[in-house]
Amino acid sequence: MPTLTRRHLIAAAAAAATTLALAACGDDDEGGGSSTNGAVSDADVQAALRKGGALTVWAWEPTLKQVVAEFQQAYPSVKVNLVNAGTGNDQYTALQNAIAAGSGIPDVAQLEYFALPQFALAKSVTDLSRFSAGSLKDRYTPGPWASVHSGDGVYGLPMDSGPxxxxxxxxxxxxxxxxxxxxxxxxxxxxxxxxxxxxxxxxxxxxxxxxxxxxxxxxxxxxxxxxxxxxxxxxxxxxxxxxxxxxxxxxxxxxxxxxxxxxxxxxxxxxxxxxxxxxxxxxxxxxxxxxxxxxxxxxxxxxxxxxxxxxxxxxxENGGSSLAIPEKTAAKTLAYGFIRYAAEGDGVQVRIDNGAFPATTAHLRSPEFLGAGFEYFGGQKANEIFARSAQQVVxxxxxxxxxxxxxxxxxxxxxxxxxxxxxxxxxxxxxxxxxxxxxxxxxxxxx
Incomplete structure (x- = not known):
C-alpha cells in the first residue's frame, strides 16, 4: 500500500500551505538554457533534445514501448531506458521509496490522475508551469486537463483518458x-x-x-x-x-x-x-x-x-494517466521534451495506432479517428460515442x-x-x- 510517511506528508502540508504554485528552481544538467526566473522556452527544449542525454522512464502502459522507439529515431542523441517498476500502486511505492532515499529516482513517471495530487502536494513532481505548460490547455479534453492541476500548478501532461x-x-x-x-x-x-x-x-x-x-x-x-x-x-x-x-x-x-x-x-x-x-x-x-x-x-x-x-x-472519467517529472531529477528540460512528444506530439498517434485512447482534442476530432469502425462491435464507429463523452465530463x-x-x-x-x-x-x-x-x-x- 503506497503511502507517504507522516514526516513527509506533514512537511508537504507545510510547504503546500505556503503555495502549491512555486516553480522548480534548480538548473538542469543538460543545459536547457533557462532564464533567471526559471522559465524554459520551446527553443530551450528543442536544444536539449538535439544535445541529447539519457532518460529513465517508469511506466507500465504498453504503447509507450513503441513511443520510445519512435522518439529515439526522431532524437537519436537521446537514450531512453523504459522501466516497468510495477503497475499502479506497486510503482507508487517504489517511487516514494526512491524519493525518500534520494537515489534511483526516474526522470519521468507515469501517474494515474487520482494519484497525481498526492505527489504534487508533497512537491515530489515538478510544476510544469516553468515550461509554459498552461498554454496547452485547449489541446486536451476538460477532464484530463483538470486532473493534472493542483492549485495553480500543472504537475503532469495528460497521456490518455477514460471518458x-x-x-x-x-x-x-x-x-x-x-x-x-x-x-x-x-x-x-x-x-x-x-x-x-x-x-x-x-x-x-x-x-x-x-x-x-x-x-x-x-x-x-x-x-x-x-x-x-x-x-x-x-x-x-x-x-x-x-x-x-x-x-x-x-x-x-x-x-x-x-x-x-x-x-x-x-x-x-x-x-x-x-x-x-x-x-x-x-x-x-x-x-x-x-x-x-x-x-x-x-x-x-x-x-x-x-x-x-x-x-x-x-x-x-474512469481511469487515465499522466506523465510527470519527479522534482529531484536534474534532466527536467530533456524530460519535458519526452513527455511533450509522448502526450501531445507525434507520440499520441503512435499510441492510438497501438490501441490507446487519447486525451488530445485534435485527435478526438479527426475524421480518421471518429470514422474508425470496430470489428468487435459489429463495425460500429464507437469513437464517436467516446469522443462525445469526453466533451461531456462534468x-x-x-x-x-x-x-x-x-x-x-x-x-x-x-x-x-x-x-x-x-x-x-x-x-x-x-x-x-x-x-x-x-x-x-x-x-x-x-x-
Whole structure:
C-alpha cells in the first residue's frame, strides 16, 4: 500500500500551505538554457533534445514501448531506458521509496490522475508551469486537463483518458426484449428484468471498486472531496453521492450484481458468454475485449452512459494517466521534451495506432479517428460515442491529496456493503471517517 510517511506528508502540508504554485528552481544538467526566473522556452527544449542525454522512464502502459522507439529515431542523441517498476500502486511505492532515499529516482513517471495530487502536494513532481505548460490547455479534453492541476500548478501532461460509456451485449438484451437503458433508473429496471428471465445472467459485475464508485458519483454531479491547500472536506452525503447510493443500494440488496471481480478470468468469461450483459467503464476498454474476450466479438456494442437525470448529457472519467517529472531529477528540460512528444506530439498517434485512447482534442476530432469502425462491435464507429463523452465530463471534480491511501481502504469500508448487512450509505460513511482520521494524522485539516 503506497503511502507517504507522516514526516513527509506533514512537511508537504507545510510547504503546500505556503503555495502549491512555486516553480522548480534548480538548473538542469543538460543545459536547457533557462532564464533567471526559471522559465524554459520551446527553443530551450528543442536544444536539449538535439544535445541529447539519457532518460529513465517508469511506466507500465504498453504503447509507450513503441513511443520510445519512435522518439529515439526522431532524437537519436537521446537514450531512453523504459522501466516497468510495477503497475499502479506497486510503482507508487517504489517511487516514494526512491524519493525518500534520494537515489534511483526516474526522470519521468507515469501517474494515474487520482494519484497525481498526492505527489504534487508533497512537491515530489515538478510544476510544469516553468515550461509554459498552461498554454496547452485547449489541446486536451476538460477532464484530463483538470486532473493534472493542483492549485495553480500543472504537475503532469495528460497521456490518455477514460471518458465513460456503456458497453452492452446486444445479443443478450435483444433476446430478452430489453432496450438500451438511457437512465440509471431504467438500468435498474433492466437489471431486474434480465435476472428474472435468466438467473445466471447479470446486468453488470461489481464487488466494490473505489474508482468505479467515485466515477459514478462524479457523473451524478457529486463533489464529495473539496481541497484547498491543506484544508480538506469529505462529504458523501452530497446530492450526487445520494443519487448513486439510491440506485446501487437496490442493485446490491436485490442481488442483481454479478459477484465477480473485474479483470479475473471469470470476468472475461462472463463477458464472452453473456452472463455479464453490460460494463460501464472507460474508453480504453475495447482492446481488452479483443484480447481477452474474443468469443464476444460481434455481440457487443457501445452506447452513451445512462444518465442520473434524463437528457442531462453528463459523463465522467474512469481511469487515465499522466506523465510527470519527479522534482529531484536534474534532466527536467530533456524530460519535458519526452513527455511533450509522448502526450501531445507525434507520440499520441503512435499510441492510438497501438490501441490507446487519447486525451488530445485534435485527435478526438479527426475524421480518421471518429470514422474508425470496430470489428468487435459489429463495425460500429464507437469513437464517436467516446469522443462525445469526453466533451461531456462534468467539471469541478477533485481527488483527495491522499487518494492513493483512500482507495486502498475502500474494501475495508464500503466493500462490506457488498458482502454483509452493512448498507452502502454506512459503508461510505465509514470510508469518509477512516480517510478523515488518516488525513488529520498526516497534518491536514479535515472537515
Amino acid at each position: 465513460m460509456a456503456l458497453f452492452y451485449n446486444k445479443q443478450v438484451l435483444d433476446s430478452h426484449g430489453i432496450a438500451i437503458p438511457a437512465t440509471w433508473a431504467e438500468y435498474l429496471d433492466a437489471a431486474r428484468r434480465l435476472h428474472r428471465a435468466d438467473p445466471k445472467a447479470y446486468i453488470i459485475n461489481d464487488t466494490g471498486d473505489a474508482g468505479f464508485t467515485t466515477s459514478l458519483i462524479w457523473q451524478a454531479g457529486g463533489k464529495p472531496y473539496r481541497v484547498d491547500g491543506t484544508d480538506v472536506t469529505i462529504d458523501f452525503t452530497d446530492p450526487g453521492s445520494t443519487e448513486f447510493v439510491r440506485v446501487w443500494s437496490a442493485l446490491i440488496s436485490e442481488k442483481l450484481l454479478a459477484p465477480i471481480a473485474s479483470w479475473s478470468d471469470q470476468w472475461f468469461q462472463g463477458i464472452g458468454n453473456g452472463s455479464i450483459a453490460t460494463l460501464a467503464t472507460g474508453a480504453w476498454m475495447p482492446a481488452n475485449f479483443t484480447s481477452s474476450a474474443p468469443s464476444g466479438a460481434g455481440k457487443w456494442r457501445v452506447a452513451p452512459l445512462p444518465q442520473w437525470q434524463a437528457g442531462a448529457g453528463a459523463s465522467a 467539471t469541478g471534480w477533485s481527488y483527495l491529496p491522499f487518494q492513493v491511501y483512500a482507495n486502498s481502504v475502500f474494501n475495508d469500508t464500503v466493500g462490506k456493503a457488498y458482502v454483509s448487512s452493512t448498507t452502502l450509505a454506512d459503508g461510505l460513511r465509514a470510508w469518509q471517517e477512516q480517510c478523515a482520521r488518516y488525513g488529520t494524522e498526516q497534518g491536514f485539516t479535515v472537515k
